[in-house]
Each structure stands twice: as C-alpha cells, then as structure tokens.
Amino acid sequence: MWHEIPCRCRVICNFAPHPKQFAVKKITWLLPMVVSTLFVNAQRKTDRKTLTNLQMHIAYLSSDKLEGRRTGAPGEKLAADYISEQMRQIGLSPKGTADFLQSFTVKEGLEPAASCNFELNHKLLEAGTHYIPLPFTATKSAKGEVLPQANEPDNIWLINVADIDSTKYKSRLELYRKETATAAQSGATAVIFYNGGESSDLINSWLVQTAAGAIPAIWVDKDISKVLDDENANSFLIQLHTELKPVKRTGINVIGYIDNNAEHTIIVGAHYDHLGFGEDNNGLTKGHVLYHGANDNASGIAAMLEIARQLKASKLRHNNYLFVAFSGNEQGLSGSKYLAANSPVDLSTVNYMINLDMIGRLNPANGIQIAGVGTSPTWTQLLNGAVKDTKVVYNTSGIGPSDHTAFYRKNIPVLFFCTDREDFHQPGDVADKINYEGTLTVMKVVYDLIDKADNLQKLAFSATPDTLSGVTK
Incomplete structure (x- = not known):
C-alpha cells in the first residue's frame, strides 16, 4: 500500500499537461462564462437605457404642458409632434398622409355653445351631462314656475316621454321633433323631455346641422x-x-414604418389621447380637473x-413593421377605425396586430392580462414560450373597447x-x-x-365570441 502512492504520483505526473496546454484548456473552459457575463452586462445596460427612455416618454406625455392630450386639443398636437419626432430619431419611415401624421374627423356637427344655461330650482346643471339641447332647439331663453303634469300656454312644458306612444313615429328623433312642434303651436315657451331612456351618446349623434325650431328643446338624463x-x-x-354652435373636431394618428421588403407586415399600436380636463364628461371626477393619463396610455x-x-x-x-x-380612443375608438378603413398598407398582407393599452401598473399578484388569444390557433404556443416568470391572465376574445377591435x-x-x-379615468393617473x-x-x-413568430408563416x-371580461377599459 505504501508503494502505491508514489506509483500514482508518477502516473499523474506522466500525464500532466504542459503549462501552456493547461492554460489553453482553462481559457476554453472559462470562455462560456465570460461570454455569458458579457451578455448579461450588455442586457443590463440595454435595460437601463430602455427604462430611462420609458420614464422620459411617460413624464413628457403625462405632463401638465400637454393638458391631458384630449383629441383635437392643442395638447394632442404637442403629443403627436413628440411621437413623430421620436419615430424620426429611431429611423422609422413616415407612413401618414402628411409625413408621420394622418388626420381624421372625430365629429362634425353641433354642440352646446358656452352661453347654454339651465337652472333647476336655482341649481346650475351641466350641459352635455345633465342635459343636451336637441338639434332643432331655438337660440332663445325661457323661465317660469312649472307645475308637474300641468303644461300651460306661455310657460315651459315638461313632457314625460314614457307616456308617449312611440309607435306613431318612425324614429325617436322624429318623436322629439314633432312633440316639440306640437308644444310650440300650443303656446309652450320651451319644452323639456324627461324619462326618454336614450343614452347621451345617441342624443349627441343627432347634433348635426339642421334648421332651428321655434322654442328651446332640451333632453335630460335619468338623474x-x-x-x-x-x-x-x-x-x-x-x-x-339654449344655443348650439357648429363644430368640426379632428384627431391625428401618428404612423411610422420599418420596410424590410417582406411579404407581410406586423402592426404594433397604442393610443396616445386621453381626457384633457374632462370636457367630454368621460372622467370619473366631477368638475374641471386635469387627467394626466400616464398609464392610460402614455405607458403603451x-x-x-x-x-x-x-x-x-x-x-x-421576415416582416415589415407598422407602428401606430x-x-x-376616448372618442369611440375613432382613430383606429379610421386607420383600418384608410390603412397605409394593404390589410390583406398584415400578419397580426398587437395593441398596448394601460401596461404601466403591473402588479405581480394580478399579472399581465392578454386578450385575443383565440384570434389565431398559433397564439397559445407562442405565448407559452414568450412569457416567463410572470403571471398571465388570458382571454380569447378579439373584441373589446380598445384599438385592436378594428383590426x-x-x-x-x-x-x-x-x-x-x-386610477382609471382619474386625475391620479400620474407618472x-x-x-x-x-x-x-x-x-x-x-x-x-x-x-419567436419571425420565421413562421402568416398567422391564421x-x-x-364577442365578449371580453376582466381586462377591458
């Protein structure tokens, strides 16, 4: 046993590598670790740069200067200018009708003038929320002490729409117009319709250019x-x-493009408009307040x-890329609807569309919510490979109140x-x-x-189903 030890040593010594040969082997063994370390460090540097850019974009877009980016307002134009300049710096090609910009009409017709006024028992009501002048209203004032269910000449009439036989009329608009004309012929100084049951959106859709009637005519909401x-x-x-004024409101889509001379195009989109100061009454806080819209949707x-x-x-x-x-968005998804009807690329060549809307408040307990998974049989497989270490809530439907629906x-x-x-539609949605x-x-x-989808054929x-639960705006 004692003799075996030196013998082993001799064997080991006989097969020991030359010092230079050992150094080469050591370097070869360390090389993957060095490459891996370099890759991790490079990735961390890229992430830091990306995080800095995310903060810069969101801070500017949700700043007071842009006044909530309401569609058609000066703040929206500032945001459009910022986004188009960023696209230019990135190296995207302009794909709008005017450089990166694509203008579209949001609304053209009438809206309550600043002089509109309605006081009920000395309480001032809000035009567009509590009441809407009907499109045939007169530009005129009226006042009086009105007895319920007692419509008298030379006074304001209250008309309960629920008591009217609507089958006599071809449409709800005709009902209101003819009932107003009848009231005017009977001596009413103004008419207020209540219990109509229509949405304010429907009433607003009636506000197009039309001849004014003889007396003020007002629709009031359920409250x-x-x-x-x-x-x-x-x-x-x-x-x-009551008084109506003509209005033409336009919005601006901002569109950039990467042309790889590929057969198909991927659309990546996000909306940049928000609520402004709540002028359209779609905010959840009463009064004139600034809605910053950091998560909704400066984050996207x-x-x-x-x-x-x-x-x-x-x-x-293997694909071209269209960034929109x-x-x-806050005006009935009008921008995405317009682009889908007036696309700068042939939609038959579009591979798929990805929509980013309110992605800035990730909570690990709730995870990322991804809808539209059922719109292609390939999505599930791709998502299983792409999503790691993050909780995900899936929904199959391609329908929802955001801009992917048009596509x-x-x-x-x-x-x-x-x-x-x-803080959805609240002033507290800040950077x-x-x-x-x-x-x-x-x-x-x-x-x-x-x-992962880059080398695949065009997705089927x-x-x-036309329902979406749990993840919609």
Whole structure:
C-alpha cells in the first residue's frame, strides 16, 4: 500500500499537461462564462437605457404642458409632434398622409355653445351631462314656475316621454321633433323631455346641422328625470337658455414604418389621447380637473416606441413593421377605425396586430392580462414560450373597447396587452405611480413574441365570441 502512492504520483505526473496546454484548456473552459457575463452586462445596460427612455416618454406625455392630450386639443398636437419626432430619431419611415401624421374627423356637427344655461330650482346643471339641447332647439331663453303634469300656454312644458306612444313615429328623433312642434303651436315657451331612456351618446349623434325650431328643446338624463318625475314635487323654478354652435373636431394618428421588403407586415399600436380636463364628461371626477393619463396610455406609447427602437436595430427581417399611435380612443375608438378603413398598407398582407393599452401598473399578484388569444390557433404556443416568470391572465376574445377591435373586424389576428387599471379615468393617473420595471417586463414579452413568430408563416385567423371580461377599459 505504501508503494502505491508514489506509483500514482508518477502516473499523474506522466500525464500532466504542459503549462501552456493547461492554460489553453482553462481559457476554453472559462470562455462560456465570460461570454455569458458579457451578455448579461450588455442586457443590463440595454435595460437601463430602455427604462430611462420609458420614464422620459411617460413624464413628457403625462405632463401638465400637454393638458391631458384630449383629441383635437392643442395638447394632442404637442403629443403627436413628440411621437413623430421620436419615430424620426429611431429611423422609422413616415407612413401618414402628411409625413408621420394622418388626420381624421372625430365629429362634425353641433354642440352646446358656452352661453347654454339651465337652472333647476336655482341649481346650475351641466350641459352635455345633465342635459343636451336637441338639434332643432331655438337660440332663445325661457323661465317660469312649472307645475308637474300641468303644461300651460306661455310657460315651459315638461313632457314625460314614457307616456308617449312611440309607435306613431318612425324614429325617436322624429318623436322629439314633432312633440316639440306640437308644444310650440300650443303656446309652450320651451319644452323639456324627461324619462326618454336614450343614452347621451345617441342624443349627441343627432347634433348635426339642421334648421332651428321655434322654442328651446332640451333632453335630460335619468338623474334629472328622477327629479322631474317626483310625485311629491310642488313646482319647479326653471331658467334656461339654449344655443348650439357648429363644430368640426379632428384627431391625428401618428404612423411610422420599418420596410424590410417582406411579404407581410406586423402592426404594433397604442393610443396616445386621453381626457384633457374632462370636457367630454368621460372622467370619473366631477368638475374641471386635469387627467394626466400616464398609464392610460402614455405607458403603451412609451413601450411601443422602445419596441420600435429595438426592432429597427434587430436582425428580424421576415416582416415589415407598422407602428401606430392612435388618437380618438376616448372618442369611440375613432382613430383606429379610421386607420383600418384608410390603412397605409394593404390589410390583406398584415400578419397580426398587437395593441398596448394601460401596461404601466403591473402588479405581480394580478399579472399581465392578454386578450385575443383565440384570434389565431398559433397564439397559445407562442405565448407559452414568450412569457416567463410572470403571471398571465388570458382571454380569447378579439373584441373589446380598445384599438385592436378594428383590426379583428378585418379578420386580422390580434393581441391586447394591459395590466392593472388603478386610477382609471382619474386625475391620479400620474407618472410617479408607473411601475417602470413592470412596463419593461411587458415590453420583453411582446418583443420575445415577435421574435419567436419571425420565421413562421402568416398567422391564421380565428373568429372568437364577442365578449371580453376582466381586462377591458
């Protein structure tokens, strides 16, 4: 046993490598670790740069200077200028009708003038919310003490629409017009319709250029209808003035393009408009307040711009890329509807569309919400490979109140990414509350998805149920 030890040593010594040979082997063994370390460090540097850019984009777009980016307002134009300049710096090609910009009409017709006034029992009501002048209203004032269910000449009439036989009329608009004409012929100084049951959106859709009537005519919402329908009311003190003014409101889509001379195109979109100071009465706080819209949807725009930057620098060349910053999202998705009807690329060549809307409040407990998974049979497989270490809530439907819907209706596979909706349509949706690391996480999922689908054939489209739960705006 004692003799075996030196023998082993001799064997080991006999097979020991030359010092230079050992150094080469050691370097070879360390090389993967060095490369891996360099890659990790490069990735961290890229992430830091991306996070800085995300913060820069969101801080500017949600700043007081842009006044809530209401469609058609000066703040929207400032935002459009910023986004188009960022697209230019990235190296995208302009794809709008005027450089990067594509203008569209949101609304053309009439709206209540600033002189409109309606006081009920000395309480000032809000035009567009509590009441809407009907399109045939006269530009005129009226006042009086009105007894419920006692419509008399030379006074304001209250008309309960629920008591009218609507089958006598071809449409609801005709009902209101003819009932107003009848009241005017009977000596009414103004007419107020309550318990109509229509939505304010429907009433506003009637406000187009038309000849004015003889007396003021007003529609009131359900809350004011309850007041006027109160059986215990003795009388109402009413003072009003109605006037409509012509209005043409336009929005601006911002469109950039990466042309890889490929057969198919991927659309990546996000809306950049928001609520302004609540002028359209779609905010959840009463009064004139600034809605910053950091999560909704400066976060989506910021991510879209950074994805565009990365794709421009990438080797992914099997698709072209169309990047669209939509306006008019808060106005019935009018911007995405317009683009889908007036696309700068042939929609039959579009591979798929990805929509980023409110991705700045990622909560690990709730995860990323992804809708549209049922719009292509390929989505599930791709998402299983792209989403790592992050909780995901899937929904199959391609229908929802965001901008992907217009493309789904063109038989294009879509995905809709969003996160938590805290401070939705509230003034508190500010940049300081954004989860920037979470926004980067969503970005990486989208980029990995595009990467994994790069070599695939054009995705097949599948129709889905027209319902979306849990992730919609």
